[in-house]
Amino acid sequence: MVKDQEFLKKKASYCLDLAKKLGATDSSVVVKNSVSETVNFRNKKLDEANRSDDLGISITTYVGKKKSSISSSNLLSDNLNILIEKCLETTKNTPEDEFNSLPDKDLLAREVKDLDLYDDSHIANNQKIDYLKKLEAAASNDKKIVNTESSFTQNKSNFVLANSEGFCDGYKTSSFTASSVTVAKDEKSMERDYEYSSKCFLKDLDDADELGNLAANQTIRKLSPKKIGSEKIAIIFDKRIAKGILSTFASAISSSAISRGTSFLKDKVNQKIFSDKINVFDKPDMLKGLGSRNFDSEGVKTDTLKLVDHGILKHYLIDTYNGKKLNLKSNGRCGGTSNLYFENGNISFKDLLNSNSKSLYITETIGHGSNIVTGDYSVGATGFLVENGEFKYPINEITIAGNFKDIFQNITLANDLEFKYATNSPTMLIEGMVVAGK
Amino acid sequence: MSNFFKKSDLSRKEAESIISDTLQKCDDGELYLENSKSESILLDDNKIKNSSYNSDLGFGFRAISDEVVAYSHSNEISKNSLKQSSENLKSTLKSVKGTYNHEIPKSNKKYYDNINPIEQKSLNEKIKILNDVNDYLRSKGDKVKQVTANFLGEQKSVEIIRSGGETLSDVRPLVRFNVSVMVEKNGRKESGVYGVGGRQSYESYLKDENWKSVCDEALRIASVNLESKPAPAGEMKVVLGPGWPAILIHEAVGHGLEGDFNRKKTSAFHNLMGQKVASEGVTIIDDGTIDNRRGSLTIDDEGTPTEKTVLIENGILKNFMQDRLNARLMKTRSTGSGRRENYRHIVLPRMRNTMMLSGKQTQEEMIKAVDKGIFAVSFGGGQVDITSGKFVFNCTEAYEIIDGKIGSPIKGATLIGDGPSILKEVSMVGNDMMMDPGIGTCGKAGQGVPVGVAQPSILIDKMTVGGTKL
Numbered sequence: 001m002v003k004d005q006e007f008l009k010k011k012a013s014y015c016l017d018l019a020k021k022l023g024a025t026d027s028s029v030v031v032k033n034s035v036s037e038t039v040n041f042r043n044k045k046l047d048e049a050n051r052s053d054d055l056g057i058s059i060t061t062y063v064g065k066k067k068s069s070i071s072s073s074n075l076l077s078d079n080l081n082i083l084i085e086k087c088l089e090t091t092k093n094t095p096e097d098e099f100n101s102l103p104d105k106d107l108l109a110r111e112v113k114d115l116d117l118y119d120d121s122h123i124a125n126n127q128k129i130d131y132l133k134k135l136e137a138a139a140s141n142d143k144k145i146v147n148t149e150s151s152f153t154q155n156k157s158n159f160v161l162a163n164s165e166g167f168c169d170g171y172k173t174s175s176f177t178a179s180s181v182t183v184a185k186d187e188k189s190m191e192r193d194y195e196y197s198s199k200c201f202l203k204d205l206d207d208a209d210e211l212g213n214l215a216a217n218q219t220i221r222k223l224s225p226k227k228i229g230s231e232k233i234a235i236i237f238d239k240r241i242a243k244g245i246l247s248t249f250a251s252a253i254s255s256s257a258i259s260r261g262t263s264f265l266k267d268k269v270n271q272k273i274f275s276d277k278i279n280v281f282d283k284p285d286m287l288k289g290l291g292s293r294n295f296d297s298e299g300v301k302t303d304t305l306k307l308v309d310h311g312i313l314k315h316y317l318i319d320t321y322n323g324k325k326l327n328l329k330s331n332g333r334c335g336g337t338s339n340l341y342f343e344n345g346n347i348s349f350k351d352l353l354n355s356n357s358k359s360l361y362i363t364e365t366i367g368h369g370s371n372i373v374t375g376d377y378s379v380g381a382t383g384f385l386v387e388n389g390e391f392k393y394p395i396n397e398i399t400i401a402g403n404f405k406d407i408f409q410n411i412t413l414a415n416d417l418e419f420k421y422a423t424n425s426p427t428m429l430i431e432g433m434v435v436a437g438k
Numbered sequence: 439m440s441n442f443f444k445k446s447d448l449s450r451k452e453a454e455s456i457i458s459d460t461l462q463k464c465d466d467g468e469l470y471l472e473n474s475k476s477e478s479i480l481l482d483d484n485k486i487k488n489s490s491y492n493s494d495l496g497f498g499f500r501a502i503s504d505e506v507v508a509y510s511h512s513n514e515i516s517k518n519s520l521k522q523s524s525e526n527l528k529s530t531l532k533s534v535k536g537t538y539n540h541e542i543p544k545s546n547k548k549y550y551d552n553i554n555p556i557e558q559k560s561l562n563e564k565i566k567i568l569n570d571v572n573d574y575l576r577s578k579g580d581k582v583k584q585v586t587a588n589f590l591g592e593q594k595s596v597e598i599i600r601s602g603g604e605t606l607s608d609v610r611p612l613v614r615f616n617v618s619v620m621v622e623k624n625g626r627k628e629s630g631v632y633g634v635g636g637r638q639s640y641e642s643y644l645k646d647e648n649w650k651s652v653c654d655e656a657l658r659i660a661s662v663n664l665e666s667k668p669a670p671a672g673e674m675k676v677v678l679g680p681g682w683p684a685i686l687i688h689e690a691v692g693h694g695l696e697g698d699f700n701r702k703k704t705s706a707f708h709n710l711m712g713q714k715v716a717s718e719g720v721t722i723i724d725d726g727t728i729d730n731r732r733g734s735l736t737i738d739d740e741g742t743p744t745e746k747t748v749l750i751e752n753g754i755l756k757n758f759m760q761d762r763l764n765a766r767l768m769k770t771r772s773t774g775s776g777r778r779e780n781y782r783h784i785v786l787p788r789m790r791n792t793m794m795l796s797g798k799q800t801q802e803e804m805i806k807a808v809d810k811g812i813f814a815v816s817f818g819g820g821q822v823d824i825t826s827g828k829f830v831f832n833c834t835e836a837y838e839i840i841d842g843k844i845g846s847p848i849k850g851a852t853l854i855g856d857g858p859s860i861l862k863e864v865s866m867v868g869n870d871m872m873m874d875p876g877i878g879t880c881g882k883a884g885q886g887v888p889v890g891v892a893q894p895s896i897l898i899d900k901m902t903v904g905g906t907k908l
Contacts, residue, residue, distance in 0.1 A: 039883050042702070048507040049530035051523075052782060062484055069490045073513035076445070083493060090489050093561050125530070183704050183825050190706060192825035225470075225826075230672040230908055256478045260483050260584055262620055262629070353605040366821040367830035369852045371903075373620060375627050378669075378904045380830035397828050399852045399904025401671065434906045436671035436854075 028163035109295035138212025242425035255322030264375035280308035283340035302332035341431030344412030481568035501817035544744035576668025606741035630660030669851035669905025675811030684893035697764035706827035716861030726790035733890035744774035791890035868895030
């Protein structure tokens with residue numbers, strides 16, 4: 001069982017009290033417990049069962065404008081005593097930074113809404129096994145599938161965030177995740193693909209058959225890929241790739257990248273960075289949302305932000321430290337975005353496929369090719385050639401490249417947004433990128 | 439050396455008896471205990487941004503029967519917690535009937551000293567070096583707009599207790615010193631990164647103001663990139679410089695030669711043992727035994743002494759890298775490649791220091807042999823799709839080659855290739871093998887472990903360069 005709020009709060013206040021006694025002018029602490037159980041299947045047989053119980057604490061102490069932090073998985077009092085003592089000693093020896101401080105008191109979250117983030121139901125390992133049996137049966141139906149690896153994880157977490165300004169709150173969250181990775185083979189090639197479902201509530205999880213079928217079909221259709229020539233061509237990003245464009249956007253507008261001057265979006269607030277029709281929201285209070293939260297990792301309240309309004313950048317993602325540096329108030333984004341998404345576009349998926357006589361539909365990218373200093377983008381890719389709205393054949397061993405400043409201005413979105421991850425995008429068309437192949 | 443049972447209500451004897459009882463009918467398994475201490479001190483934007491210390495303690499209990507692995511971990515070393523883990527393992531492996539394999543090779547060799555690098559340099563000394571780095575780089579001219587530098591240090595003590603009470607232990611120091619610099623000229627921004635590290639004290643890497651050469655290298659890369667033009671797009675010849683560019687070897691063939699993917703037949707290499715997978719003259723080894731290297735280990739995380747494993751010899755595939763589980767199922771022996779990020783994770787076969795050995799040609803000969811291509815000197819990261827064999831890596835310093843001469847620097851581009859065929863495209867192997875500076879971390883199944891790479895300059899006849907210039 002995951003530890004209750006009372007236990008976590010007791011540990012938190014012990015640390016705050018001790019830090020104060022040892023000379024801290026301010027301090028904050030996070031205590032977190034996470035219990036997860038995973039069952040893995042391979043080729044329709046049990047492969048691995050894994051249980052983990054993680055308890056951890058992290059403490060930040062301030063002496064005036066000096067700051068330092070420690071973390072540990074050992075919560076016994078004598079260990080905490082040693083660590084907090086060490087933390088204060090380090091704090092006193094660390095140079096001052098005028099921007100170091102706890103959040104402004106009036107920005108702290110006052111009420112904790114029930115966002116429906118915790119499901120009390122427990123799925124025992126033998127029930128996980130039943131689900132995985134069904135999933136793997138579906139996934140290995142076709143003879144071309146030569147290997148299946150599937151997994152079911154139940155995670156229950158609880159945490160408390162407390163600081164010396166009197167903030168002390170936390171809540172339980174749960175997640176149930178099923179995934180399947182399949183390998184398909186024919187005379188010419190071997191390919192791998194996957195499908196996945198993750199939900200706060202067990203009953204919302206995708207059906208096992210459906211998940212297995214999807215994983216298998218997505219893999220089989222990749223067999224016998226071709227390599228194409230190098231050219232400038234319209235690119236369509238599948239939803240699971242399109243969300244990555246939003247993640248890069250989020251790192252480029254984080255207040256730390258802005259205040260350090262290491263982002264291509266510095267000084268772009270109130271400027272048009274996307275095409276006219278693009279709206280981007282970050283909405284923390286979605287019920288059962290995978291990125292939902294009541295407050296950020298400093299305890300600051302989080303409101304919904306319309307980050308991009310008709311192509312115009314409206315906000316950075318601001319935490320306390322970088323906010324003070326930029327002379328802006330924290331908007332509760334320490335630790336990043338919550339439920340970040342592009343609002344739907346106004347054409348259907350089908351019309352998007354048809355909008356060019358020839359395009360590339362990308363289902364996977366590999367490599368870390370996003371540079372937020374320059375905005376340059378270059379990654380390896382796998383996908384399909386689309387002609388007149390039809391998937392013609394699979395392609396691989398190509399790269400796609402461009403610069404985000406241009407990419408953002410050339411995005412068209414379909415109207416098929418789903419909330420499958422914490423960051424979500426409809427299917428995305430981008431004109432003007434360069435494909436390198438043969 | 440950590441005494442894991444000192445402050446616990448669990449005695450070593452009691453632990454041994456729970457371990458032996460749990461594993462008696464299993465094929466393999468062990469209790470893995472770990473105590474790690476780590477620090478991070480970061481200078482950024484003219485200030486010490488972060489000084490943090492982490493202490494982590496816990497165990498992972500593993501039982502294996504045939505192909506099935508049961509694992510349970512906790513950060514509470516107590517009688518109750520170990521018993522609960524034992525129950526978890528037993529409930530997964532209900533009717534086991536294996537024979538525990540007690541055999542584990544022994545060695546007295548050690549590849550690093552038992553030190554705690556964090557304690558060997560005071561906080562004030564570390565802060566002083568970071569401030570010196572900042573002042574030094576910012577004194578190099580107005581174009582330097584941002585400097586980030588950090589120290590990462592760790593001491594990890596591990597103990598492996600096997601059924602019957604056999605105990606193996608290791609204390610592993612690890613440090614890394616990194617500098618990143620951003621420069622700006624005429625409104626254009628570029629960055630450069632460099633670092634050093636390994637399993638020694640900070641001082642071994644930073645003495646005689648060696649930190650200055652780390653700064654110089656980061657600044658040199660950033661400055662080169664200020665002059666870079668768009669990279670070409672398409673298939674062409676590629677010359678790779680020596681050292682760190684060997685992450686090509688790591689991605690292109692290293693992962694594909696790990697035992698688990700080959701036992702499961704999901705690697706593009708699984709049916710190529712004994713066959714020619716690389717040009718003649720290409721020999722690749724994975725070596726855990728080089729003194730003080732980032733990827734070296736005295737024993738792996740299952741207690742097996744590490745070794746120098748020949749993967750490809752003169753173009754022929756010779757060995758996969760194995761942990762105990764995959765070795766047993768493939769009827770071979772562990773190569774001492776069983777590793778885990780920490781006690782929260784299961785063991786997987788992983789690389790240590792992956793190296794292509796020197797050949798006979800010079801880098802000049804390679805450049806001369808290229809009419810149109812690129813010369814890649816430094817890289818960011820890479821990634822591979824094990825099954826299709828396709829891999830990428832990102833250049834952070836590269837130049838065009840025209841008519842046998844090095845031309846202008848080109849912008850960071852991704853290079854993509856096919857693992858099983860790329861080494862057959864190697865037409866020259868240089869005589870200048872070099873180790874990387876000690877900064878690599880390899881990710882697999884969500885676990886990061888420190889690794890090393892090495893290679894000489896090589897000429898690859900055909901690779902796709904992912905630039906924007908058609």
